[in-house]
Amino acid sequence: MWGLIHKLGSPKWFYQLSARLQPWCWGAAILLLVTGSVWGLFFAPADYQQGNSFRIIYVHVPAAFLAQSVFVTMAVAGLVYMVWKIKVADMAAAAMAPLGAAMTFVALFSGAVWGVPTWGTWWMWDARLTSMLILLFLYIGVIALRGAFGRRDSGARAASVLAMVGVINIPIIKYSVDWWYTLHQPASFTLTARPSMPLEMWLPLLIMVLGFYCFFIALTLMRTRSEILRREAKARWVQALIEEAR
Amino acid sequence: MPLSETTRRVAVISEPADKQHLGIALGATLMRDLNRMRRRPGDVLNPLVFYALAVSLFPMGISPEASLLAVMAPGLLWVTALLAALLSLDGLFRSDFDDGSLEQMMLCPHPLTSLAVAKVAAHWLLTGLPMALMAPVLGILLALPMNSIGVLMASLVLGSASLSLIGGIGAALTVGLPRGSVLLSLLVLPLYIPVLIFGSGAVQAAIMGDAVLPHLALLGALLAAALIFSPWAIAASLRISING
Amino acid sequence: MALCLEARQLGCERDDRWLFEGLDIDVKGGDIWRVDGPNGSGKTTLLKILAGQLADYSGTLRWQGNPLHRARAHFAANLLYLGHAPGVSAGLTPLENLAWYQALHGERGSEAQREAALSTMGLEGLEDVPAGRLSAGQQRRVALARLSLTPRALWILDEPFTAIDHAGVAALETQIAAHAQAGGAVVMTTHHTLNIAHPLCHIALG
Structure with a gap:
């Protein structure tokens, strides 16, 4: 068990393993995303209340899911790095942070666009959107803190601690924002809390969510691999790879 | 010295430090910070003056209308308290980091977590508590209804302790960075949001005549959680910062 | 041992x-x-x-x-560690600095001991001046006073x-x-x- 963890954690091994995984992830991501988009945008029935504008859900909800789970994954990677000193975990965390921030931004932007036909305004202090906005600030904090340190290892540790602190706080923030929202009730209904969604509406949504996850995994693998090459540039096996490529 | 230089022998001490000694170390660290700040009253007063000044800007920016101000008062008082607390955070570990005292704290037989709590406690006694004490005056400036003044103070006392603890994490993470104070606000403010929500919520509930206790209980729960988690996070962050 | x-x-x-x-x-x-x-x-x-x-x-x-x-x-x-920075707080007097070091290690010590340690370092008369007003060498001496104060x-x-x-x-x-x-x-x-x-x-x- 112990040996396996450290074997997985060695950059070389991870590089080779991810080379085999990556095509599958890309394939699954493209397949799922194309299926989900076509189904969701052309074949799923229009919403009786919102008409066709509800179809933004097929981007908004997967992005929002991903935004939150990427932060948790990043914190777990940070913990693994801090406790077992596995460098690949930190490289993955570094590769993930901008992706998570981008997903948060996509969720916010699609929410804003959705707000125009639904609420008649670009921004509403809806509980979900507010939590997303705070999450974006948390992401920016982690990315900025990592970059602020002169030594990379210290930056990595600091970012790990902050990600862990953030992940403890996310449920608290979410809970407090929901509490705040129910006390004030500015809008009559939220974007996505629908009473019941017919099967032909949520099945494409499920496919899109899975597609987004595969896309994220593929992209993270790719970014982690280039990070490995960058940091291990002096290692013998990387030099051998370069020789081979020539 | 009773023994002459030639006969004196240096011995390795074998007994470990006992619990009672921790009390001495914590008390001395707390008193040390209070003493230091007593000699630099400006550092204590500046956040308080900032608090008063920033609060008095709002009527000029919004309107002197008492009914309008009273609606916004809980939020304004709390947001400004947040910013004032933030202003004082940068100095929490900065001088200890610069003069090497922090290294000495890391090398004493007591856990850094408890020493960090002593330092945060000193910070709270000199910023959070005075802010809570001066809040009633600022509440009157913003036409806050009299029946909510007590709740305002109680919420600030509880909430500012959480602010000091959570802020301590950010201060510890950025203490080694040359321009850490801007980054500090970016790191800490999102984490302050639950305290802000429950704190200003308590005051609003008091104004409306709703139950105040749930809000205060939640503030207390936040404080308990902050007390459990932040000392570890602060100690870990200080170790990272000292590492360069 | x-x-x-x-x-x-x-x-x-x-x-x-x-x-x-x-x-x-x-x-x-x-x-x-x-x-x-x-x-x-x-x-x-x-x-x-x-x-x-x-x-x-x-x-x-x-x-x-x-x-x-x-x-x-x-x-x-x-262990007695003296770092690159002397670890002397500018806002405290030499006596208070030494008292804090002792307290960190759980010792209360006595004022007389601390004064004696400072005087071996040639700091008589400066015991109650805030360390921030001392020169760099004098601050270093305050830190070095620990060598004789805390064996x-x-x-x-x-x-x-x-x-x-x-x-x-x-x-x-x-x-x-x-x-x-x-x-x-x-x-x-x-x-x-x-x-x-x-x-x-x-x-x-x-």
Whole structure:
């Protein structure tokens, strides 16, 4: 068990393993995303209340899911790095942070666009959107803190601690924002809390969510691999790879 | 010295430090910070003056209308308290980091977590508590209804302790960075949001005549959680910062 | 109990660059170790690791036969570390600074003891002046007063002679030699040519 963890954690091994995984992830991501988009945008029935504008859900909800789970994954990677000193975990965390921030931004932007036909305004202090906005600030904090340190290892540790602190706080923030929202009730209904969604509406949504996850995994693998090459540039096996490529 | 230089022998001490000694170390660290700040009253007063000044800007920016101000008062008082607390955070570990005292704290037989709590406690006694004490005056400036003044103070006392603890994490993470104070606000403010929500919520509930206790209980729960988690996070962050 | 701090295959990697590696050091009672090397060769880092301040090193460190991280409290009770920065708080008087050091180690001490320690460092009359108003050399002397105030077996001193005048340097050299003579151990860095009547051990870095 112990040996396996450290074997997985060695950059070389991870590089080779991810080379085999990556095509599958890309394939699954493209397949799922194309299926989900076509189904969701052309074949799923229009919403009786919102008409066709509800179809933004097929981007908004997967992005929002991903935004939150990427932060948790990043914190777990940070913990693994801090406790077992596995460098690949930190490289993955570094590769993930901008992706998570981008997903948060996509969720916010699609929410804003959705707000125009639904609420008649670009921004509403809806509980979900507010939590997303705070999450974006948390992401920016982690990315900025990592970059602020002169030594990379210290930056990595600091970012790990902050990600862990953030992940403890996310449920608290979410809970407090929901509490705040129910006390004030500015809008009559939220974007996505629908009473019941017919099967032909949520099945494409499920496919899109899975597609987004595969896309994220593929992209993270790719970014982690280039990070490995960058940091291990002096290692013998990387030099051998370069020789081979020539 | 009773023994002459030639006969004196240096011995390795074998007994470990006992619990009672921790009390001495914590008390001395707390008193040390209070003493230091007593000699630099400006550092204590500046956040308080900032608090008063920033609060008095709002009527000029919004309107002197008492009914309008009273609606916004809980939020304004709390947001400004947040910013004032933030202003004082940068100095929490900065001088200890610069003069090497922090290294000495890391090398004493007591856990850094408890020493960090002593330092945060000193910070709270000199910023959070005075802010809570001066809040009633600022509440009157913003036409806050009299029946909510007590709740305002109680919420600030509880909430500012959480602010000091959570802020301590950010201060510890950025203490080694040359321009850490801007980054500090970016790191800490999102984490302050639950305290802000429950704190200003308590005051609003008091104004409306709703139950105040749930809000205060939640503030207390936040404080308990902050007390459990932040000392570890602060100690870990200080170790990272000292590492360069 | 005899003093023994041993390092085996000690190394430190910073951002994929090895500052040093494969160091074997045995610090025993009566030793004076001097760490040499050019700027940036990791002297301060090595001292911080030996003092148990940094955890990111490779190899093993043992104090009295036990791994250092497990014997931390015991090790800390026998260690006197003076860092690059003297650790003297500008807002406190020399007496208060010393009292805080003692309290950190659970000692209450007495005012008379502290005054005596300060006067051996030539700081009579400055006991109650805030340290911020003292010169750099005087601040360093406040920190060095701990050498006689809080007896510890192992001294780890990072550039202790910085900002100290000639007379102070000679006195400190005597004090270091006497400490080793009495069975204590010293690990230090300095750019200054040591004039000590005691055999030196060397660690060369870089």
